[in-house]
Amino acid sequence: MVLEQSKQNVDSKAWMKPFFFIFGGQVFSLLGSSVVQFSLIWWLTEKTGSAAVLTAAMLVGFLPEVVLGPFVGALVDRWNRRRVMILADSLVAVVTVVLIVLVWGGQLTMWPIFAALFLRSLGGVFHFTAMQASISLMVPENELSRVAGINQALRGVVNIVGPLLAAFLMGVLPFWGVLAVDVVTAFLAVLPLLIVAIPSPQSTGAVQSVKSVLADVREGLRYVRQWNGLFLLLVMATLLNFLFMPAFALMPLLVTEHFQGGALQLGWMESMFGAGIVIGGLALGAWGGFKRRIYTTMLGLMGMALGLGLVWGAPAQTLGMALAGMLLTGINMPIVNGPLFAIVQARVEPAMQGRVFSLMASISGAAVPLSMVIAGPTAELIGVRVWFLVAAAGCVLLGIGGALTPAIINLENEQQPRVQTEAAPNVVG
Template sequence: MKNRIKELRDFYIIWITQSLSQLGSAITGFALTLWMYEKTGSALSTAALTICTYAPYVIMSIFAGAITDKFDKKKTMLICDLLAALTTVVVFVLYKTDTLTMWHLYAINAFSGLMNTVQQPASEVAYSLIVPKEHYQKTSGFQQLSRSLISIGNPLIAAALYGLAGLDTVIAVDLLSFAIAFVALLFFIKLPEIKDGTSKDENVIKLAKEGLKFLKETPLILTVILFMAGVNLTASAFDAVLPALVIPQKGNNVYGIVTACSGLAMVAGSFLPMILPKPKDRVRVIYLTMLFALGIENFLLAFARSSVLWCIGQIIGWVFVPLMAANQNVIMRNVIPIELQGRVYACRNTLQFFTIPIGLFLGGLFVDKICEPFMALKSNDPFWTFLFGSGKGSGAAMMMFILGVTGTAICIISGQIMKKYRYTE
């Protein structure tokens, strides 16, 4: 036990302090959303904050990964964290001088998103450098756990701090968490050097192409990434449809409970990679867990009228996500050479996550323009009302059924393709 703690000392330091910093950033982001909604009353304006944060992640990831592989990982993380913290200071100054506007926040969020785009692949490589291979699965579970806890905790903490003490306190907590992470990384962590022959003079575009070339020449990794892009398309559409299903029928409070169940399920599921032994085939685990999730949750929410069953559906849909993510992480860390990980992880970010904004858009579009109008026309048809109910929300139930069929088809077809890419260690 003592030897294992000693082996993973650096991991525990980075994991705890960076998770704390991520929580602080998430709290500020949520509080700024509350502040903007108070000022504008516009859901679209607040949604644009997320879009501004997310856009650099999708658009610039490939080049960010090349930058990560070109320069020192620790320095890259420190610089990105410092610049992101400075944007928080700018927000504080603008807020205190009563000159903060939504356009400031859009620009600041876009810049912070760009810093995260560069920092994220650098941190992934850093974890690979300090974690022995035999602990990849366990440490991936820890990473999934912290992400799950942050997703649950940040709205509650942000709402409480913002409501009781105001935006000043929220920003102070964020900057304190940043300072802890920055000091820990600067003074207590030493990352091994990577000797790969990459010159700092090499063109970033050339390095980015090398990441894409590696994926093209490694169909195992590319197939898993494209499969997850399909899963993300369905899952993000689900996120857009869920409030349209629950709120009209049960109200905001039930929607909050149903949404919280996904976070709780992910927290519970985060322990699975820590306690389960190595699977015989990690690729099979990836597509079977997603088949279980997408093949049950969407249908359950489509046909159920009970909030209890909706909660059960959320648990089924999310409890195995950390296990899937941990197995994908282990495969990528073992297959991708350490000197290429930054640029390949960045290519992964673009290819795997570009479907999320598309899914969000399509999910909302189909509900508003196709499914709800269709169910309104069929409001007196006993067949359709038996399947999906009646009134507002029935169209969303119909869309859940469509997503269930789509997600199941993606998993079955991809599973047949992925069978030839059995991965064992």
């Protein structure tokens, strides 16, 4: 099967059944991962009570995406993507089984959990990159924004349901039983991948050496850098992460210091944000966005700015105003992100998508630890609320700046850089 034939196949409604069969399995996988992630962090919280340990656990989870992400993308572009997803889900399940055995033997300690968090994150990076890079080969181009919206909505649902389900299961099951949920959901994710074929693009073949992988990474960096619109879009995403994440990391302090609230009020704030993501994702799935997708993203940035501004401007006695702001921010999150994924899937060469997606995640994700280091001392000097104002202003500036930048506005029509790879037979999943 050649790539042209694959593209023809996704132009009819026939694409929907196999795609959503696979997609449904991945939702189960995400839910199981959310349950286990919450459970492991809570175990560390109960056993250590250390902020340093929890911070270290967060950084361990970030490392594969930020440090190894570009190399993962290069490998995904060479390997069969369906097999990558099967192996990634299987790796996560095997790691969980090891943890279950340690729990049975009474030997579970902090260090195996750190190792598990690292390996689970690594499997997640492989899986996310392979899945995102495969969507353009399975979904018609005019449906990409809708699919991205549905994806965002379901991830929002998982973010809401996962922790609640984990808390419930931890109350009725032994710890090993909670972990076993992940093994079951991993099986449900792998099963559709064993049945449905996923087309792969023209590939450069098997990995010959470390040098060849490094060459692929350099080629990915060169590809992004030579495409002005895509490069500027990556810069925008990095800046947005840098401004946005500290505000949310400091939200517990906003609730306790400004609104004089507690865990319940913080839970409401986070739940409203999660509910907003679901609403926004479903709205994008139904609407599909503007014909020129980048305009949808710019509109979403303005909506996020308004939501963050409401949180910043809410008086101490008006938590409801902040809740409305969190809901509005959540609604616009998929409106911003969904079209960006669709643009990359529609415009980037299939043989480069693994590297491009991993580079976007790695570089924009690297801004998060840096912003966290800056956010704490800054909040001590000028207060927590100011970060929400900074994030709101940043969204406005990025939205206006993007709308006035021809390379970004014309990204979907701009000539792509040439992919300099050797021709090789296509690989069918």
